[in-house]
Amino acid sequence: MTHAFPHTEADYNTLTPAAQNDFNQLMEQADTAGPADYPALMTAIAILVGLPTGDIRRCACSCYCPVIFDANDEDAHVIKHGEGYNLGEHQCPTCADHHRETA
Numbered sequence: 001m002t003h004a005f006p007h008t009e010a011d012y013n014t015l016t017p018a019a020q021n022d023f024n025q026l027m028e029q030a031d032t033a034g035p036a037d038y039p040a041l042m043t044a045i046a047i048l049v050g051l052p053t054g055d056i057r058r059c060a061c062s063c064y065c066p067v068i069f070d071a072n073d074e075d076a077h078v079i080k081h082g083e084g085y086n087l088g089e090h091q092c093p094t095c096a097d098h099h100r101e102t103a
């Protein structure tokens with residue numbers, strides 16, 4: 001299966017080092033943000049990577065997948081729910097399809 005990135009996915013490896021740094025910091029903040037701050041952080045991340053606003057995640061797959069996607073995608077797979085945190089760990093639809101992981 002060839003996988004051209006549709007508009008619902010971005011590639012972490014194509015971000016500039018500065019953008020990768022911003023992405024990591026914003027994700028860290030989003031992980032512990034309260035409900036009042038979380039949406040603004042998600043919007044900032046979405047703009048940074050060029051995706052529509054949503055629950056943006058980077059694939060947490062052990063294959064070091066660079067895909068950034070919306071965790072609400074029906075094909076996304078939850079490896080682990082964030083306990084006490086917002087983000088948890090998710091696999092992108094492609095990884096969930098090819099090598100599904102469970103925590």
Ligand SMILES: [Zn+2]
Nearest residue numbers: 059065092095
């Ligand atoms: Zn993936």
Ligand SMILES: [Zn+2]
Nearest residue numbers: 061063065095
């Ligand atoms: Zn994978």
